[in-house]
Amino acid sequence: MLVASILKLFYWFGARYDLPLLIQAGIMVLVQTVLLHVALLNRPPIGAQHSLTQPFAGASEKTPLPTPRPFNFWQWRARKPYWHFLLGYAGVLVALQVLVGSGPFYTALQGYVALSVEATLPLPQIWENHRSKSCRGFRLSVLANWIVGDAFKMTYFFLAGGTKVPWAFKMCGLFQAMCDAYLGVQYWMYGDGSRAASDAEKDGRVA
Known part of the structure; x- marks a missing residue:
């Protein structure tokens, strides 16, 4: 999101x-920066909670991620690399804005890249639910907020008069809304995991 x-x-x-939409993006940067700071301050120590749900699990731990990321991207144990990356990323964008920022192709590329990244955020959750055949740990209240938010967003994008909303917002917003609907x-198919746990318990008793 950052x-x-x-x-x-x-x-x-x-x-x-x-x-x-600009104000919303600015608020999101501020909120996500604060959340990143809190997450970095409250990470479990190396070796604790040997599971894939451990936040910021580095490749040097006993239980690394199945597919290590190049340069351990966003899996660093130190705090500084996160801030160094964000400052470098913003610096590169400033330089590009000065050099080619007025070009229509670059402007369109900015929009579709930014909004595509945001729109594909539900995909890992969809894959995890499909893999485990369960929505355990995924709160229904979060899903409801996402769907309600999508409804308001689509109404604003397509029905509000006198607004200037580029097609990048509309197309990526539609894709994200479809992902949330599929969640x-x-x-509805898998529940919160209690059904699968109950079935596993029954199978164990039968065996």
């Missing part, structure tokens, strides 16, 4: 989309 929201801020200079289908 990568997408920072890029959306730069996208505004070329697209000049509606001010509420709702998965929750």
